[in-house]
Amino acid sequence: MSPDDIARTRLRPRRMGIDSHSEPVAFLRADCHVCRSEGFEAQSRISVTVGDKTIITTLNIVYSDILGKGDIGLSEAAWKRLDISNGEVATLSHTPSLDSMSHVRSKLYGHRLSREGMEAIVTDVVAGRYGDIQLAALLTACAGNRLDLSEITWLTTAMVNAGHRIDWGREKVMDKHCLGGLPGNRTTPIVVSIAAACGLTIPKTSSRAITSPAGTADAMETMTRVAMSLEDMKRVVEKENACLVWGGSVSLSPADDILIRIERALDIDSEGQMVASVLSKKAAAGSTHVLIDIPVGPTAKVRGRQAADHLSHLLKSVGEALGMQVRTIQTDGTQPIGYGVGPALEAADVLAVLRNDPRAPTDLRERALLVAGELLELGGIAAHGKGNRMARETLHSGRAGEKFMAICEAQGGFREPQISPCTRGFTARRTGIVTHINNRLVSRLAKLAGAPGASGAGLRLAVHLGDRVEHGDPMFELFAESPGELAYAMEFHEAHPDMIVIEEESV
Amino acid sequence: MSPDDIARTRLRPRRMGIDSHSEPVAFLRADCHVCRSEGFEAQSRISVTVGDKTIITTLNIVYSDILGKGDIGLSEAAWKRLDISNGEVATLSHTPSLDSMSHVRSKLYGHRLSREGMEAIVTDVVAGRYGDIQLAALLTACAGNRLDLSEITWLTTAMVNAGHRIDWGREKVMDKHCLGGLPGNRTTPIVVSIAAACGLTIPKTSSRAITSPAGTADAMETMTRVAMSLEDMKRVVEKENACLVWGGSVSLSPADDILIRIERALDIDSEGQMVASVLSKKAAAGSTHVLIDIPVGPTAKVRGRQAADHLSHLLKSVGEALGMQVRTIQTDGTQPIGYGVGPALEAADVLAVLRNDPRAPTDLRERALLVAGELLELGGIAAHGKGNRMARETLHSGRAGEKFMAICEAQGGFREPQISPCTRGFTARRTGIVTHINNRLVSRLAKLAGAPGASGAGLRLAVHLGDRVEHGDPMFELFAESPGELAYAMEFHEAHPDMIVIEEESV
The missing domain is CATH 1.20.970.10 (Transferase, Pyrimidine Nucleoside Phosphorylase; Chain C)
Structure with a gap:
């Protein structure tokens, strides 16, 4: 029996209804003829072909009647990737050795x-x-x-x-990116709205959170549709000069989406991987001019000036090699931006700024104006040193807010973000000045509360660095979908009470 | 609802009959109350408690009727580790965050x-x-x-x-180890038999193959029982001064067994991990004097003298820190030892040497005598320089063979190793001298034929370095359990014909 003969053995595909999330899984009965003759065992990697599609799966062996003898069970990921129609049969083969x-x-x-x-x-x-x-x-x-x-x-x-590369047929295609690590730093929807309102082309694709409580795509998804086909995305950009979508659904840098899932499970962000992840998305999205915001602070993703300079050098050099003009700005990364941390909570802050709400977080607004100003200059719309003023006028006039709503409408309609129902407030245990806010603990707490999986979960800060608080004043509020998750987050907070440090005022 | 309340939610454990091999898996219906209220999702890590046992599992979400709504499905690994009796219920909790x-x-x-x-x-x-x-x-x-x-x-x-540490109550407890990377180098059963026949105490625990086609435990298992409890092992050593068992079943260094499974999947052997793996097993097994054989050769695990010296230094230093006297010898690692590569094929070579069969592989016999001689000297039984002679006499007299059979009997009885039925011979494509044998390709080929999973699979070499062969002379024979595996190995050999290099004789 040659390898070709193995492939002629036909099995009935059966949808097991099992979501194993990660790698696609195939299920075979231990007494199935193929399993026995091929010497397959649990955790073997096997190729499954249906029609003209072949995928590689990890094998689970079944010893019970949940599967018939001539069947091959498929997990949800495997079933969807094989795109099976009624009556199709599956053939198996050994996976070629993984030389790479x-x-x-x-x-x-x-x-x-x-x-x-x-x-x-x-x-x-x-x-x-x-x-x-x-x-x-x-x-x-x-x-x-x-x-x-x-x-x-x-x-x-x-x-x-390894993926598609979009051609917009325009001379200048702008993009911006923030390296993250700063909870609540959700400037993108504001910046994109300002830039597009000023006439720049900025088809923004964002990723979901990797190790943070929310990515821009997660926050945008609480307000509009972000999973769009390339055709839909082009239609939106044609109409509004901009879009705010999830990059994963348009197959830009599919390798990145695969790697990000494991990075998230390991909670590691590596420098090279970060540069490749960011710039591969930008290049694939057809960007020509990219502004990258690098927040620097002791508990931000980038902790010091030297690391930021090195990263900046890498980003510009790799960008150049890919034919893109990359500009970087280093910003204050010492504390969270805005009040909300978590997809819907951050979306609420974004809307407050775009609506010129007097209660909108000043720091988020100023940060967005800084970035938008730089972008207007990089795009050649504003003269050197005049970008910030142009951005401010665009926001105050309401044109940025109108542009944002227009983009959401074009993407399928706008909806108000929904915050999770289970809440718990925390108050100051002493009177004094807020001297430290640990970004990493803030992120961790928001994640334990359920973000970004639960889009309405997270926390809302009531204080910023330098604020004077009285004993009993509100410090922050937790939001979760279930009492269990709320309890879990509270337990973590009890164990890490130094998330926000209050020191007595020196007399 | 506090974390304690979650744990009060009771589910019926159900054996799914699914062997996922790796980490234990739990299955929950998407519409199960716990799943919904706790916000669990696919790939969540959750703790499952039944009675006084708690394990951590990876969650799969079920969307079909293979599982009831109040049930929790468990994979074979999860079911076995929880050791569930009839009528017991399972409770769940969030897994504590993995701080390490x-x-x-x-x-x-x-x-x-x-x-x-x-x-x-x-x-x-x-x-x-x-x-x-x-x-x-x-x-x-x-x-x-x-x-x-x-x-x-x-x-x-x-x-x-992290595991048990055996106390034998004896002053000197010998052990030996070969760092492997040399196909067929199965000296252990011979060396242990000689040493025990000479009166040394040598309770040998061996591992299964990591990245090689056979470990000593795999080879021994084709002749006798190797999975034994500590009590059974002690009984065997009490009676015969020696045993030849699998270390994994007596919980010596359980961390090593967990790590080895992933090392195997990744096909990596790291130096530090190798030293820790070897010496943790030795220390846990209660050894006081350990001889380590380091084969050195361009395609062996250790490729040069310098690397061998460094490794030797690490082994002695770490051994000393753990209270063990470690001696190392560097041996020729330029080619496979013996004829067989694969559990049963190597066992056949071992038996031929122990039975003083004239067709026994000379190189395996001489290598075993070298190691045994060193061990007799390290153990203080033979004077410096006299060990090899004492070992040779013990083998030739038949006392080593008798001791081997006695050990097998004490472990549960001896059986002849069974070679796989599907075979294919390969002959020389030219006349000349065998100048190179690539150990890595030999190992790879034996593994593709099914070793060590199929204990009878592998290959049997007909030649060694320096042999003169005629066109058409036998070079090696492949053995596999199924035609599919044989075909797969043959396909690999076609793609890598330089496994054995024959060069024309210079005139």
Whole structure:
């Protein structure tokens, strides 16, 4: 029996209704003829073909009657990727050996990854040939700043080439990005609305949260549709000069979406991976001019000036290699921006700014105006030093808010963000001045409350650095979908009471 | 509802009959009350408690009727670890956050792991708190020789402390180990038989294959029972001064068994992990004197003299820190030893040597006598330089063979190893001298044929380095359980014809 004969063995695909989330899973009975003759065992990686589609799955062996003998069970991820119609049959084959893992092993031993090695790895990742274990090893091998400039450039290029690259047919296509690590720093919808209102083309694709309580796509999704096809996205941009969508649904840098899932589980953000992730999305989105906001602070993602300068250098260099003009700004990353932390809570802050609500968070507004101003200058709309003023006028006049609503309408309609119903307020335990806010603990607490999985969950801060508070004054409020999650977050807060530090005023 | 309330929600455990091999999996209906109120989603890590046992599982969400609404489905691994009796109920809780991963992340960024960090990691690994993704990240972070001597010592100590440590109540307890990477180098059963026949105490625990086609435990299992309780093992050693068992079943260094599964999937062997793996097993097994054979060769696990010297230094230093006297010998690692590669095929070679069969592989016999001689000297039974002769006499007299059979009898009875039925011979494509044998390709081919999962699979070499062969002479024979696997291995061999290099004789 040759490998071709194996492929001629036909099995009935059966949807198991099991969501294993991660890698696609196939289920075979232990006494199934293919399982026995091929020597497959649990955790084997096998190729499953239905029609003209082939995917690689991890095998689970079934010893019960939840599956028939001539059946192959498929998890939700496997079923959807195979796109099975009635009556189709599945054939199996051994998975070709994963040769590109030798490049990962070589990297582990301190050797540089070659351009060919990087391409081979990314090709295999996008084809689904890496299981979760291999993906974790790849990310870990490249983490800790172990990729040099060439390696990051090759990784980024390989990631761009592995997906679609959009051509907008316009000379200047603007983009902006914030490196995150700063809870609540949701300037993007405001910046995009201002830039588009001023006439710049800015088709913004955003990612969901990696290790934070909310990404821009998560926040936008509480107000409008963000999962859109490329055609729909083009239609929106044609009409409004801008869009605010999730990048994952338009297959821009599909490798990035696969890697991000494992990065999230490991809670690691590596420098090279971060640069490749950001710039591959930008290049694939057809951007020509990109402004990158790097918040710097002791508990932000980038902790010091030196690290920010290095990152800035990498971003500009890799951007240039990909034909993009990248400008970076370093901003204050010492505390959260705005009040809300979590998708809907951040969306509420964004709306307050766009509506010129007097209760809108000043810091979020000023940060957005700073970034928008830089972008207007980078795009050649405002003269050097005049961008901030133009941005401010656009916001105050209401034109930015109108543009935002128009974008949401074009994407499928606007809705008000919904905050989670289970709440609990926390008050100051002493009188004094707020001297420290630990961004990492704030993020962690919002995540434990359910963000970003539960879009209405998170927390709303009542204070900022330097505020004077009395004993008993409100400090922050927690929001969760279920009492269990609220209790879990509160338990964590009890164990980490130094999230917000209040010191007595010196006399 | 507090975390305590969640734990009061009771679910009926149901055995799904699904072998997911890796981490234990729990299945919950999407519309189950706990799932909804707790906000659990696919790939959540949740704690499941039944009676006095709690395990951590990865969650799969079920959308079909293979599970009832008040049920919690459990994979085979989860079911077995919870050891469920009829009528028991299961309670769930959120998994405490995995704080020790912060040490892994710190290591990624080049910081040294502290003793406390290493202990926290190993404690969490043994408690099953690391999922496959986290285990892969841990192994990758420590691979590539990134652990220094102190870190390896702490890792080893933590691994020893996380399991049982056997006290034999004897002054000298011998052990030997071969660092592997040399296909077919199955000296252990011969060496143990000789040493025990000469009066040394040598309770040998071996591991199964990590990245090789066979470990000593795999080979021994084709001849006798190797999965034994500590009590049974003690009874065997009491009677015969020796045993030849699998270390995994007696809970010696349970962390090692968990890590090895992921190392195997990643096909990585890291230096620090290797030292910790070997010495934690030795220390836990109560060894006082350990001889370690390091085969050195361009395609062996250790490729050069310098690497071998470094490894030797690490092994002796870490051994000393754990109170063991470690001696190392460096041996020729340029080619496979014996003829067979694969559990049963290697067992057949071992038996031929022990039975003084004239067709027994000379190289395996001489290698075993070299190691046994060193061990007799280390154990103080033979004077310096006299060990090899004593070993040879013990083998030739038949006393080693008798001791081997006695050990097998004490472990539950001896059986002849069974070779797989599907075979295919390969012959020389030209006349000349065998100048290179690529150990890695030999191992890979034996694994593709099914070893070590199929114990009778692998290959049998007909030639060694320096042999003169005629065109058409037999070179090696492949053995597999199924035609599919045989075809798969043959396909690989076609793609890598340089496994055995024959060069024309210079005139």
